[in-house]
Amino acid sequence: MTAPAIAVGGLRHSYGDLDVLEGVDLEVAPGTIHALLGSNGAGKTTLIRILSTLLKADAGEARVAGHDVASAPAEVRAAISLTGQHSAVDDVLSGRENLVLIARLRRVPDPGAVADALLARFGLTEAGARRASTYSGGMRRRLDIAMSLIGDPRVIFLDEPTTGLDPEARREVWAAVRALADGGTTVLLTTQTLDEAEHLADRIAILHEGRIIVDGTLAELKALIPAPTVEYVEKQPSLEEVFLAVVGAKEMP
Amino acid sequence: MTAIADTAILTGRSLRHITRSPDTIITTALMPIAFLLLFVYVLGGAIDAGADRYATYLLPGILVITIASSVSYTAFRLFVDLQGGIFERFHSMPVARPAVLWAHVLTSLVATLVSLGVVVLAALAMGFRSSAGLGAWLATAGILAFLTLALTWLAILPGLTATTVEGASAFAYPLILLPFVSSAFVPTETMPGPVRWFAENQPVTAVVDSVRALLAGEPVGADLAVALAWIAGILVVAYALAKAAYRRRIG
Ligand SMILES: Nc1ncnc2c1ncn2[C@@H]1O[C@H](COP(=O)(O)OP(=O)(O)OP(=O)(O)O)[C@@H](O)[C@H]1O
Ligand SMILES: [Mg+2]
Numbered sequence: 188m189t190a191p192a193i194a195v196g197g198l199r200h201s202y203g204d205l206d207v208l209e210g211v212d213l214e215v216a217p218g219t220i221h222a223l224l225g226s227n228g229a230g231k232t233t234l235i236r237i238l239s240t241l242l243k244a245d246a247g248e249a250r251v252a253g254h255d256v257a258s259a260p261a262e263v264r265a266a267i268s269l270t271g272q273h274s275a276v277d278d279v280l281s282g283r284e285n286l287v288l289i290a291r292l293r294r295v296p297d298p299g300a301v302a303d304a305l306l307a308r309f310g311l312t313e314a315g316a317r318r319a320s321t322y323s324g325g326m327r328r329r330l331d332i333a334m335s336l337i338g339d340p341r342v343i344f345l346d347e348p349t350t351g352l353d354p355e356a357r358r359e360v361w362a363a364v365r366a367l368a369d370g371g372t373t374v375l376l377t378t379q380t381l382d383e384a385e386h387l388a389d390r391i392a393i394l395h396e397g398r399i400i401v402d403g404t405l406a407e408l409k410a411l412i413p414a415p416t417v418e419y420v421e422k423q424p425s426l427e428e429v430f431l432a433v434v435g436a437k438e439m440p
Numbered sequence: 441m442t443a444i445a446d447t448a449i450l451t452g453r454s455l456r457h458i459t460r461s462p463d464t465i466i467t468t469a470l471m472p473i474a475f476l477l478l479f480v481y482v483l484g485g486a487i488d489a490g491a492d493r494y495a496t497y498l499l500p501g502i503l504v505i506t507i508a509s510s511v512s513y514t515a516f517r518l519f520v521d522l523q524g525g526i527f528e529r530f531h532s533m534p535v536a537r538p539a540v541l542w543a544h545v546l547t548s549l550v551a552t553l554v555s556l557g558v559v560v561l562a563a564l565a566m567g568f569r570s571s572a573g574l575g576a577w578l579a580t581a582g583i584l585a586f587l588t589l590a591l592t593w594l595a596i597l598p599g600l601t602a603t604t605v606e607g608a609s610a611f612a613y614p615l616i617l618l619p620f621v622s623s624a625f626v627p628t629e630t631m632p633g634p635v636r637w638f639a640e641n642q643p644v645t646a647v648v649d650s651v652r653a654l655l656a657g658e659p660v661g662a663d664l665a666v667a668l669a670w671i672a673g674i675l676v677v678a679y680a681l682a683k684a685a686y687r688r689r690i691g
Contacts (some may be wrong), residue, residue, distance in 0.1 A: 239532040241690075261534065269532040275525030279457045291449050292535055334529070 190253060192217040192342050192373035193238065198247035199397075200233055207233050209397030210247065215390075217341075220364060220374040222388035224381070229394045231377040232272050235344050238375070239269040252341050252373075268340035272347050272377075274331045278320035282311050282330050285319055286337065293338035305333040309359065324351045332360060336367070343367060345376035349383060361387055443536035450530070450543030457517065458551050464513050465551055469558040471616075472506040476559070479625060480566050495568040499560070500651035501624020504644055505616055506559045507552055507588050511595040512612030514548035518599030519608035522689075531690055541596060541686060548592040549585065556584060571657040580654045583667065587647060590675035591615065596682040600689050624648045643670035 193215035200208040207230040215221040225231050236242040238251055240260040249256045252266035276285050283302050290298030306315040309329040328351055335343060349357045364374055364387060378384055384391050385405055392402040401408060480495050521527055530540050602608035622644035628636050639645055646667035653660045
């Protein structure tokens with residue numbers, strides 16, 4: 188087996204007295220899509236921020252694309268791209284200018300052509316010349332994701348990428364993510380919509396009470412339900428909710 | 441090398457913010473011009489120096505006020521930038537970290553110099569005249585640019601640490617008031633004891649006296665060395681504090 192694209196071991200983080208991550212272990216294989224589930228406040232964004240070098244862990248180890256996030260953050264940044272939970276676009280610039288800016292910062296040849304291709308791919312060609320502040324929430328999200336694809340990063344973090352998107356835009360994003368993985372990019376994404384994890388992810392991990400309590404393929408996760416662990420599940424209401432939702436996702440609209 | 445290229449790219453970005461909302465340059469110049477009008481045409485009547493000569497006397501202090509009001513916009517712009525997610529995007533990219541702050545600093549320099557130019561034009565219209573040659577004008581521009589650089593780094597600090605927009609720009613009020621307790625508007629000899637002592641030993645007086653002498657085509661005395669020492673001191677302290685605040689902010 189090849190070395191994992193993301194390897195996390197015993198990762199801990201707390202904000203003051205609030206322990207958020209209490210020993211997270213996670214491995215993501217290269218070229219796969221890994222979904223991270225967890226209730227609100229479980230610490231998904233915190234984990235993503237540590238992996239993308241925006242936050243320092245209190246303890247434990249995290250390696251991304253073979254580099255340690257604590258001791259080699261510059262190498263990690265050169266290998267990754269982040270679409271945060273909250274949009275990271277420049278409101279004053281137009282959509283096209285935003286893309287050109289990122290392309291220039293990443294030293295991509297012909298930034299203008301890269302920007303135009305991405306605008307077309309995400310249905311933003313007509314809005315490309317308009318200021319990003321005039322975009323709808325979904326358009327802004329699509330621009331945000333498009334900005335993260337520039338420069339062919341080896342590992343992409345997507346924190347709730349499709350929140351606020353209409354079904355069509357969501358499928359467009361799914362197709363883009365799928366194409367990335369097919370091209371060898373590793374994707375770690377968080378999501379609240381379980382059918383997204385079900386449709387998109389090769390593996391699904393559930394973060395709960397500071398730890399990854401389940402990690403496997405959809406089939407493996409479904410197999411957990413009739414297993415003896417069902418009693419353990421019932422003692423954890425929020426976990427139960429997640430499991431039932433995963434199993435019952437097909438009935439959801 | 442890449443740090444310089446990153447700085448250039450990001451400076452282009454924030455300069456575009458300014459050209460998209462040129463009102464910030466105009467508002468920056470508006471208050472100093474209003475002060476100029478007030479002093480020359482309202483209060484100037486009580487001073488028998490004559491409007492032209494008083495405008496000439498006032499301009500150096502007015503220029504210091506222009507810089508203070510301009511750098512408060514720098515704090516504001518930095519604060520707003522940090523509120524959005526774009527800073528975090530830059531920080532998660534292979535972008536040299538100092539470039540992100542330096543882009544704001546260079547933008548502040550450009551915006552302030554433009555505002556200073558607007559104020560000088562307004563002063564010319566109100567009767568300001570200078571017998572200074574090219575060298576003296578360049579020296580004046582140099583001192584003002586150096587002061588802008590120092591006060592910009594001072595402005596970076598509230599821009600990084602403020603919790604509200606008001607807090608980010610409020611730091612400029614003392615800077616704007618400082619010229620009033622200096623030789624900017626009236627000679628310090630007219631001031632009572634302790635106030636006079638403060639006025640004569642604070643940086644604005646040294647800067648104002650140097651610039652006034654340069655613009656009058658007179659030799660600059662020890663004031664220039666004192667002014668440059670003050671500015672360098674402010675720059676070193678502000679830069680160190682801003683760097684520390686930045687490191688704390690980005691974790
Ligand atoms: N900067 C911060 N300071 C203090 N507490 C924080 C900070 N950021 C996050 N937290 C807390 O840490 C916990 C985990 O937050 P995090 O954003 O990682 O959760 P999440 O799993 O991404 O949640 P959501 O699904 O709502 O996005 C929450 O309780 C949150 O309130
Ligand atoms: Mg989150």
